[in-house]
Structures are given as C-alpha cells and as structure tokens.
Amino acid sequence: MTDSQEPVLLHTAGRAAHITLNRPRALNALNHTMVRRIDAALAAWADDPAVETVVLTGAGERGLCAGGDIRAVHDDARDGDGTASAAFWYDEYRLNARIARYPKPYVAVMDGIVMGGGVGLSAHGGVRVVTERSRIAMPETGIGFVPDVGGTHLLTRTPGELGTHLALTGATAGGADALLCGLADHFVPSAALPRLVADLASLPVREALARHAEPVPPAAELAGHREWIDSCYAAGTVEEIVRRLSAHGDPAAKEAAETLLTRSPTALKVTLAALRRARRLGSLERVLEQEYRVSCAALTGHDLVEGVRARIVDKDRAPRWSPATLGEVTDADVERFFAPLGARELRFTGGR
Numbered sequence: 001m002t003d004s005q006e007p008v009l010l011h012t013a014g015r016a017a018h019i020t021l022n023r024p025r026a027l028n029a030l031n032h033t034m035v036r037r038i039d040a041a042l043a044a045w046a047d048d049p050a051v052e053t054v055v056l057t058g059a060g061e062r063g064l065c066a067g068g069d070i071r072a073v074h075d076d077a078r079d080g081d082g083t084a085s086a087a088f089w090y091d092e093y094r095l096n097a098r099i100a101r102y103p104k105p106y107v108a109v110m111d112g113i114v115m116g117g118g119v120g121l122s123a124h125g126g127v128r129v130v131t132e133r134s135r136i137a138m139p140e141t142g143i144g145f146v147p148d149v150g151g152t153h154l155l156t157r158t159p160g161e162l163g164t165h166l167a168l169t170g171a172t173a174g175g176a177d178a179l180l181c182g183l184a185d186h187f188v189p190s191a192a193l194p195r196l197v198a199d200l201a202s203l204p205v206r207e208a209l210a211r212h213a214e215p216v217p218p219a220a221e222l223a224g225h226r227e228w229i230d231s232c233y234a235a236g237t238v239e240e241i242v243r244r245l246s247a248h249g250d251p252a253a254k255e256a257a258e259t260l261l262t263r264s265p266t267a268l269k270v271t272l273a274a275l276r277r278a279r280r281l282g283s284l285e286r287v288l289e290q291e292y293r294v295s296c297a298a299l300t301g302h303d304l305v306e307g308v309r310a311r312i313v314d315k316d317r318a319p320r321w322s323p324a325t326l327g328e329v330t331d332a333d334v335e336r337f338f339a340p341l342g343a344r345e346l347r348f349t350g351g352r
Contacts, residue, residue, distance in 0.1 A: 008037045009059070014201030015052040017045045021121075024060025030117040031069045032088040038121070039095045046103055053200055056108045056121060063135070064109065067116025068092070070143060073299075074308035082299035089148070089295050090346055092117065093288040096150045097348060100124035100284050105205045109197070110134050110178070111190055120149025123183045124284070127205055129213075130175035131190040136183060139170030143311055144264040144303025144321065146271045146294050146337070152278040153287040157182055161233035162222055167271050168233070168241070169259045176220035186213045228253040238268045239326050264303040264319070265326045270294060270337045277338070285348035290338065292346035297337040 009020040019038055021028035045051040058064035068088070076085045099106060099121065108122035109129050114136045122128060123136075130136070138147040138155065147155065147167050155163030158181040166173060166181070178184040188196055192212045199208040222229070232244040232253060238260070245257035260268060274294055278287045298304045302322045310319035323329050 007031065007034045008041075010037070010041050012051065013198075015050075016197075016200040017041070017048075017051045017054050018197075019054065019056045020059055021057070021065055022059045024058075024062070026069070027062050027066035027113060028058045028060065028064065028118070029066050029069045030092070030121070031072065032084075032091065035088065035092045035095050039091065039098060042095075042098055042102065051104065053105045053107060053205055054102070055197060055200055056106070056125070057197065058109075058112070058118075061112070063112025063118070063133075064114045065116075065118025065121060066113055067118055067139075068149075070116075070145075070308050071312055074305055074313065077299045078305045082296070085299055086296050086344070089292060092120065092149060093292055093346060094348075096120045096124055097285055097288060100150070102126065107200065107205060109193060110136065110184060111193060115139060116147075116151075117149050119151060119154070119183070123154055124150055127186070127209070128178075128184040129186045129188050129193075129196070129209075130178050130184040131188060131193065132175060133190050134175040134178060134184070135172050136174075136178050137170055137172040138167055141168060141263040141267040141271055142170050142307065144267050144301075144305075144307030144319065145298055146267055146274055146291075148291045148295050150284050150288055150291070152271075152274045152291060153284045154183060155181075156275055156279045160226055160230040162226070162229060164233040164241075164272070164275055165222075165229045165256065167275055168238070168263070168268055169256055170263070171256075171259075174221065176216060177222045179216055180220040180223055187216055188212050189214060225250070225252055232256075238265075238272050241272075242326070264307060264321050265323055265329045266301065266303050266321070266333060267307075268326065269329045269334050273334050273338070289346050289348065293339065293341055294337045296341060296344070297339065 009022045073085045106125040107127040108125040110122050111131045112133050138151045155167045196212040228248045228250045235241045242257050245253045
C-alpha cells in the first residue's frame with residue numbers, strides 16, 4: 001500500500017508522534033485494522049524517550065472520525081455469527097482504556113465531525129481540542145445500538161442530565177457544548193490548527209496551546225436548556241422522560257420528545273439502564289466491560305441490523321423497530337443486554 005491507501009498514517013515530527021486517520025471518503029470510519037495499528041503505535045511510543053507528545057488528527061476536510069464501520073457490523077450481524085464485530089469491539093475498548101491512561105500527553109484534535117468510535121479515540125485523551133467546526137455526538141440509539149467506546153462513562157460525568165439527553169437523543173454538541181459537558185478541554189480556531197500541530201514538534205503542549213487556544217466560544221447552546229433537561233431526564237423510565245418532555249412548555253423539550261419516539265425503543269431503555277449503572281460502576285474499565293456485554297447482546301437482536309439498514313444500507317430512514325413501542329419493551333428484554341458472557345467477557349486488571 002502507498003501512504004495514501006493506508007487507513008492510519010504514523011509519523012514523528014520533532015518531539016511529537018502523529019496518528020492520522022486516513023479514510024477521508026468514509027469520514028475516517030474506524031475498522032479493526034485501524035484499531036490494531038493505533039494500539040501498537042501507542043504501545044511503542046509509550047516507551048520511546050524521543051516521543052514526548054502524541055497527536056491525533058483526521059485526514060480530509062469533514063472531520064476526525066464518523067465512528068466505527070457500522071456497515072461491516074451490520075453485515076456481520078446479519079450474515080455471520082457476530083464474532084468479527086465482537087473481536088473488533090474487544091480490541092477497540094482496550095484501546096479506549098489505553099488512551100485514557102496514556103502516560104504522555106495525548107492531544108486529540110476534534111475538528112469537524114466526531115461521532116461514536118471517534119469520541120472513543122479522542123474524548124478519553126488528556127488534551128482534547130475543539131474548534132468552531134466541531135460536531136460531537138453519540139448517535140447510536142438512531143441505529144438500534146447503545147453508546148459504547150466508554151461513552152456511557154463520559155456522558156454520566158456531564159453536568160446534571162446533559163449526558164442523558166445526548167445519549168438518548170443522539171443530539172450533536174458543538175465546541176462550546178463539548179467544553180461544557182467535559183468532552184473537551186481547549187478551543188482553538190480551525191484556521192490555527194496547522195500552526196498548533198506544527199508547534200507541538202518543538203514545544204511542550206502547554207506552551208503550544210498558550211499560543212493558539214482562545215477563550216471559550218459563545219455560550220453553549222445546552223447551557224440555556226439545563227432547566228428542562230435536568231428536570232425531564234431525571235425521571236426513572238424512558239416513558240416518564242418522554243411524558244415530561246412532551247408536557248414541558250419549552251419547544252426544544254417537545255422536539256426532544258419527538259426525536260426519542262423515532263429511536264429504537266429497546267436501545268433507549270438499554271441506554272438509560274447502562275447510564276445509570278455506569279454511574280455506580282465508577283471507573284472507565286468497569287464501564288467498558290459492561291458496554292462489551294451490551295454490544296455483544298445487540299448483535300443477536302433485531303434493531304441493530306434494522307437500524308443500520310434504514311440509515312446506511314437502504315437509506316429509507318424508516319426503521320421498523322421490534323418491539324415497536326416503549327411499552328412493549330420489558331424489563332427482561334433490557335436485562336438480557338447485561339447478562340454475563342462467561343469466557344467471552346472483556347476483563348481489565350485494575351482500573352480506577
């Protein structure tokens with residue numbers, strides 16, 4: 001392969017090592033080969049005294065990463081036995097944990113679209129940079145899936161119930177919202193990114209950021225919605241959340257309710273349960289172990305294949321969820337997603 005065909009480009013420049021996701025026509029969607037290559041590079045650089053900083057960027061103009069290669073997951077779940085997808089997630093979630101515990105500054109440039117697996121590669125990093133172009137989301141419920149890659153850990157650490165809102169609706173957060181939610185640390189105008197990246201070759205991260213980071217951009221949109229988000233999403237069930245949103249006087253709350261009613265009912269209920277359990281689990285590693293159970297269970301259900309079909313394959317945007325309504329999803333249906341996997345469990349030693 002030439003460099004232009006490699007899905008991940010690796011190089012060093014001065015004191016910085018660079019990871020560039022290089023599938024721009026697929027908006028740098030993440031596959032198993034990419035996960036393995038990134039993980040191996042990070043393992044090597046952790047012990048390399050010449051590398052002081054790691055920088056993650058995405059090729060192309062549209063964004064860092066649109067998420068995992070869900071078309072491949074769809075095909076595996078529909079036509080195979082799910083083992084390829086389970087193996088991908090096993091290695092991907094271990095990579096997410098490595099990034100979170102990386103011993104050197106890990107600078108994630110979250111410019112443009114950052115969704116799903118892209119959030120896992122970036123938002124666990126020690127230095128997360130957003131721009132005025134950033135569009136960050138965990139849109140899994142729209143394809144019959146549940147936020148993973150440590151997303152339920154990240155979203156339980158947001159102020160109030162902002163994370164519940166983002167997880168259930170799949171709403172997109174701009175740069176200011178990402179900063180508000182703790183998904184990012186610094187705002188740098190997109191035009192200044194090339195200079196920031198260049199400076200990281202010779203400067204410590206703090207000095208490079210001091211040159212290019214700017215004050216937080218205009219007020220976060222979600223900040224103005226905290227009252228109805230916190231009151232509505234504090235409910236104990238998805239049905240009650242929808243009822244509260246529908247009854248609230250704010251048009252944005254009603255719009256959120258309407259959005260929820262288009263999402264997979266099963267995915268919504270499992271997501272809410274996963275978030276509430278993640279709060280009690282505490283550490284990222286324990287949450288990733290839970291997410292692995294949930295993801296593997298989704299492979300054997302109806303809604304993941306159907307959701308990807310409707311959004312990505314046939315693009316008719318008319319998924320036929322089963323069960324079709326929230327009321328038809330039983331507690332047993334939800335509990336199935338959290339059942340132990342026995343010998344197939346993802347297990348971390350330690351974890352904080």
